[in-house]
Amino acid sequence: MSIFNYVVSKSIMYVPKPIISHFAKGYIAGSTLADAVQLTKDLNQQGIMTTIDILGEFITTMDQAVGFKNDGLNILRTIDRENLDANLSIKPTQMGLLLDKEQCYGIIRELVAEAKELKNFIRIDIEDVPVTDDTFEFFRRLREEFPGHVGTALQGYLRRTPDDVVAMADGYQNYRLCKGIYIESRMDAWKHPQAINRNYVTCLEQLLKQGAYVGIATHDESLVFEAMNIIRKLDLNPDQYEFQMLLGVDEELRKIILAAGHRLRIYVPYGEDWLPYSQRRLKENPTIAQHALKQIFGLNKH
CATH class of the missing domain: 3.20.20.220 (TIM Barrel)
Structure with a gap:
């Protein structure tokens, strides 16, 4: 994690509302x-x-x-x-x-x-x-x-999720599988990024093998790669799953997923109560703040 990302993740709850409002544009x-x-x-x-x-x-x-x-x-x-x-x-x-x-x-x-x-x-x-x-x-x-x-929905960072996947296989199955964004204890959630990703991939493969319809919710290119490999290995049709992404996050990856013939759903939030949502999004993905700062100061212009 870069120094900038570390600072954002630790201080986001104290950032003034008008500043977060600027960061949030494009994501709501x-x-x-x-x-x-x-x-x-x-x-x-x-x-x-x-x-x-x-x-x-x-x-x-x-x-x-x-x-x-x-x-x-x-x-x-x-x-x-x-x-x-x-x-x-x-x-x-x-x-x-x-x-x-x-x-x-x-x-x-x-x-x-x-x-x-x-x-x-x-x-x-x-x-x-x-x-x-x-x-x-x-x-x-x-x-x-x-x-x-x-x-x-299921959260890939929770230690319990592989057991939940199996336990709920006894009926109709439709899930969004995401990494997870709530701050949980180490007893409940994996903390190392590699452990989280491995847990996510393990759960995804098991869900698809047991016939669940899965919304593969991630902006992590490595997880998209793993998901596409599992889909290919299991010879799934595009109507047996979908990819899901947040509004405004990694639109280039969005285009890559669509161009590869996969279905894609975007999470579209709206409303006045945007502050807690925006704080979690920035904490989860501080690069959003980097992009916003570049726009503020014109650093994207050549």
Whole structure:
């Protein structure tokens, strides 16, 4: 890790909001659903799918959860009305998991039921370790009732993930496999980059072998290379998996993936509550800040 990246990763929580706002441009669709819809239309024209996410998490009242549920229903109906190639990502804590587990489940179930009605799909995002078991429980319950319309996510840096992969092979399987961005203890998560990558590749290969549909979510070129090798070795068709990337990150790699004949989905977040998301993104990938600084000072100009 460079000195610059180290400084960013250690100090990002203390950087003033206006500065982070500048860094965040290009990585968030905007403040409204209309912004996300227009961006999705642009990406769809390039042959790229999206998953739309309204920013906001760790709420304090169930009224807020109901508000996010209504936003989610509106997103699903807008996707249908606008004929977008997109689905919806949600976070359990955004829907009230830490306040009332069963009410949260009911909210998420309502969203998944609407997704089924509209022939769409809900991704239940994974969050930090304390809510992982509840998230997987929700997925297990919902996949029995709504197979094909709900999935969840797995994190490659967690020590438990290889066991979770096998344990959840007893039903419908649809996952986003990402590295993981939450700060977890060494007891819970691998810390060495090589260990994280090896764990990720091990999990990916096992998932694909056991018939799971996997969103291969990474911007790490070495993992993209490994994934393409596994896909080739298993002789998979492009409709058995997809690659996934964050908005605004490594657009050249995005083009490489598409040119190789693979499907690609871009994560399109929008909303007013962009600060925690941006802080995590910068902590995970400090090179974003490097690019932003170059733009600020005109260092990309020749």
